[in-house]
């Protein structure tokens with residue numbers, strides 16, 4: 001089974017989780033980026049609209065599973081991830097969501113609506129990521145759920 005992780009990360013938290021997961025599931029990884037400052041992209045994350053993503057070399061249509069990894073901005077997945085979801089069709093999806101403490105349900109529902117029901121969800125509150133026991137348990141569970149698809 002071919003797995004791609006597509007992520008956005010501004011300050012590295014989501015990226016660190018993606019690094020650990022990708023090593024465990026042996027996936028390809030693409031980092032999404034775009035022009036535009038934080039404020040405009042925050043507004044677009046909340047109120048809608050798309051960004052022009054910088055070109056990426058890998059096509060998600062060629063993968064059996066696409067893991068979408070995003071921080072929460074203003075209660076939403078970031079606009080770069082939302083744009084990527086609008087631009088592509090995915091066979092199966094899983095989500096990685098990091099945040100500083102606001103509700104998980106809102107961004108989870110929004111990502112599901114843009115794509116489909118995820119086969120697995122991994123979520124972290126930034127401050128609790130340093131609890132390595134919890135982190136390991138959550139990543140183990142996520143990796144197991146993905147490996148069960150194989």
Ligand SMILES: Cc1cc2nc3c(=O)[nH]c(=O)nc-3n(C[C@H](O)[C@H](O)[C@H](O)COP(=O)(O)O)c2cc1C
Nearest residue numbers: 009010011012013014071072074075099100101102
């Ligand atoms: C512009 C902006 C908006 C944010 N909005 C929220 C929010 O609504 N809820 C929340 O829990 N965290 C919010 N955060 C915190 C990030 O989701 C959190 O720090 C995340 O782990 C950062 O991921 P990254 O380091 O991969 O960029 C926001 C951060 C930024 C920069």
